[in-house]
Amino acid sequence: MSNPNTEIESFEVTDLNADYLKAWLEEDLDSIDEKTLYDLQQLISHYASIIVPNTNVKVEYPTSLDASACADTDKDIVFIPTSTLLEGELDHTIGLMIHELHHIKLSLKGSEISEICFYMINKVLKNTYVGNDDDGWESLFEVIQSNKAVTMADLRKVYEGQNQEPNPQENFYLKSIKGLAMLLNCVEDVRIDNMAQSNLKKYVDKGDALHAPHFIEKYNEGKFEERNIENTGYKFLFHHKHFLHDDYIDSTYPNLSDLLDSTPLEYIPVIFDIYKNEIKDFVLEQYDNQDMPTESSKGGNLDELLESEGEKDSKLNLSNDCEIPESEFVKSSNENNNADDKKAMREFRKEYEPQYIPITPTLADSIDVMGKVKIHTTTEELINHHSEDDFVEYSCVVYDDCA
Numbered sequence: 329m330s331n332p333n334t335e336i337e338s339f340e341v342t343d344l345n346a347d348y349l350k351a352w353l354e355e356d357l358d359s360i361d362e363k364t365l366y367d368l369q370q371l372i373s374h375y376a377s378i379i380v381p382n383t384n385v386k387v388e389y390p391t392s393l394d395a396s397a398c399a400d401t402d403k404d405i406v407f408i409p410t411s412t413l414l415e416g417e418l419d420h421t422i423g424l425m426i427h428e429l430h431h432i433k434l435s436l437k438g439s440e441i442s443e444i445c446f447y448m449i450n451k452v453l454k455n456t457y458v459g460n461d462d463d464g465w466e467s468l469f470e471v472i473q474s475n476k477a478v479t480m481a482d483l484r485k486v487y488e489g490q491n492q493e494p495n496p497q498e499n500f501y502l503k504s505i506k507g508l509a510m511l512l513n514c515v516e517d518v519r520i521d522n523m524a525q526s527n528l529k530k531y532v533d534k535g536d537a538l539h540a541p542h543f544i545e546k547y548n549e550g551k552f553e554e555r556n557i558e559n560t561g562y563k564f565l566f567h568h569k570h571f572l573h574d575d576y577i578d579s580t581y582p583n584l585s586d587l588l589d590s591t592p593l594e595y596i597p598v599i600f601d602i603y604k605n606e607i608k609d610f611v612l613e614q615y616d617n618q619d620m621p622t623e624s625s626k627g628g629n630l631d632e633l634l635e636s637e638g639e640k641d642s643k644l645n646l647s648n649d650c651e652i653p654e655s656e657f658v659k660s661s662n663e664n665n666n667a668d669d670k671k672a673m674r675e676f677r678k679e680y681e682p683q684y685i686p687i688t689p690t691l692a693d694s695i696d697v698m699g700k701v702k703i704h705t706t707t708e709e710l711i712n713h714h715s716e717d718d719f720v721e722y723s724c725v726v727y728d729d730c731a
């Protein structure tokens with residue numbers, strides 16, 4: 329087994345879980361060699377042309393750590409996860425790719441989701457106050473923005489790699505966006521997997537069946553009882569994928585059909601409103617953890633600043649109608665009260681989320697070459713005697729540069 333910290337030279341695994349893939353291939357499949365990797369890439373590209381026929385989606389193996397940005401719905405490129413291949417889980421790998429292709433087909437782009445979350449975070453900050461009756465109160469939004477104004481345009485520079493060293497305020501926003509996007513992603517995953525054609529969905533179901541037992545085990549041990557954004561997200565996912573019955577999800581979002589009948593722009597405000605307490609707690613926890621200021625530095629016309637960003641009119645501002653109760657910001661005092669439960673979630677996610685460990689350039693080239701060769705098998709008589717031993721069967725590799 330390759331060390332996950334180094335590039336993968338080869339996949340030395342023989343215990344393959346690949347029944348669906350095998351049915352598609354002509355030959356027997358007993359190892360993951362260059363030919364298997366090529367076939368896998370071809371099959372996924374074939375599915376891509378079915379799922380998103382009007383988009384030229386590139387299907388690639390990760391060859392650098394940059395690829396670990398995984399599916400980039402903004403750029404129509406999907407990377408094949410290598411952690412699942414190291415486990416011999418070929419069908420599951422295909423399932424993950426089918427899932428990502430449906431994101432490209434049905435989901436908002438990552439940049440749009442970040443912007444939607446940005447506005448919701450500001451909504452929380454605008455309704456949370458610091459101060460006292462003598463000196464007056466100000467919202468955390470005023471506080472953070474007066475100390476260092478952060479706009480969506482600033483965050484885009486970080487996402488696009490133009491700013492490699494985000495300041496603490498930007499880091500607060502980035503972390504908060506990640507958490508909210510995770511919740512939305514759990515909901516979206518349920519929606520898109522339900523919408524997959526059944527002959528493709530079988531691959532996705534296989535992956536779910538692989539991971540769900542690990543979640544259910546810890547769920548039954550009570551590890552995910554705390555009401556926080558992460559637990560709610562995964563409970564929503566496994567409840568609506570029918571792996572468990574969760575009373576909280578059942579009482580807050582009982583009807584899967586509501587989700588399946590709506591677009592992301594329609595259901596996101598609903599989800600924000602239903603789970604606003606988890607969202608608020610999470611944002612304020614980040615505010616606390618990241619040591620954000622609790623006093624504004626100077627006055628300024630912040631409304632003007634945000635209006636220039638188009639927040640008020642943006643079609644991505646989906647939190648306008650979400651009512652966040654006004655409250656006072658209290659620095660948290662009970663840290664690590666459930667470190668064990670947090671660890672359980674961390675372990676689950678580590679196992680659940682595929683990794684994109686890069687393959688070596690040499691391996692990438694050999695996979696590539698598979699698309700350019702044809703293998704002809706032939707029998708020739710090499711010597712002029714007529715015994716069986718004189719016949720040699722050999723395979724001839726023809727390099728076809730036009731492929």
Ligand SMILES: [Zn+2]
Nearest residue numbers: 427431513517
């Ligand atoms: Zn997903």
